[in-house]
Amino acid sequence: MNTKLKGMLLVILGASMWGIMGVFVRGLYASGYSTYDVSFVRCFLAGIVFLLIKAMKQPEILKVDKKGLIVCIMYGIVAYGFSFVTYGISVERIPVAVAIVLMFMSPIWVTLLGILVFKEKLRKETIVTIIICIFGAALVSNLVGVSAGCMDIIGILTGIMNGFGVALQIMIPRYFSEKYEKDTMLIYGFLGASLMLAFFTDFSLIRASLGSPEAGSILWNLFGVGILCTLVANGSFVKSTQYINTTTSSILAAIEVVVGAGVGYLFFNEKLTALQIIGAIIVIIGSLGSTILESLRIDKHTTKIKNVFHVKKV
Secondary structure, eight states: OOHHHHHHHHHHHHHHHHHHHHHHHHHHHHTTOOHHHHHHHHHHHHHHHHHHHHHHHOGGGGOOOHHHHHHHHHHHIIIIIHHHHHHHHHHHHSOHHHHHHHHTTHHHHHHHHHHHHHOOOOOHHHHHHHHHHHHHHHHHTTGGGOOGGGOOHHHHHHHHHHHHHHHHHHHHHHHTTTTSOHHHHHHHHHHHHHHHHGGGOOHHHHHHHHTSTTHHHHHHHHHIIIIIIIIIHHHHHHHGGGTSOHHHHHHHTTHHHHHHHHHHHHHSOOOOOHHHHHHHHHHHHHHHHHHHHHHHHHHHHHHHHHHHHHHHHO
16 A cells, blocks of 8 residues: 555544544543543553553563653653643633634644754645635634634633644654654553543542443443544554654644534534535545645656656666
């Protein structure tokens, strides 16, 4: 399989898992779980299961020096724990539609960090694509239907910080890619984030829920939110950067909002307006279209170089 296509599929898989997360989260909320309880479960289950998988298949991945362990734990606290908490605060204080759009400002942060830290060049096509995807996400989230009176400065700031945290999820592993494996950073990152989130978690509620008559349903929701929507989703998102650049990964992740809107329509009888459908189409065309065009541009450039070398050889 073409490496660029593999990277795209990994992001789409991760974004799709994020998109269906509402099904499991709403089930846990109905059982009394708070945003912080859910966030802890996400990180703890993802970290423990990933640790066990790698311990059986690639135990060398778990070996890291003290400095590396500290880096990985801080990565988890900042990129996951911090991101999950700020998102929870944001959706409590401002409409979810606004919080989602603020989260999808992450491609902007990825691009800026790429310029500042990795000295990347800013391309016009990237700017246009980011604007298109954010505009489409705003339509899908029904941002136009949100009242200005619902705005709250703390909610807006935490929403922006959440978007920055999402950007750090792929930029920090990239920065340390020559020193530490991405999987190593994910494992200890998830566990580090769960340590931070433990201070906000109601463990008595979790224990009581697992002993209730609804335990079967709760376990399914915990599996969904911890394994499918965190381990699989975030793991795919981070791993995609081995095959495509970080800006492309963050742009493609906008597909999450399209999947989320579809889940709301199919499972929760939420209405989809014409503007939301148009927004979904814009996001798909903007994210996938730009990536395909970029791939064609690179392939064309590579072919041209090969032809030059071929002519010289002849």
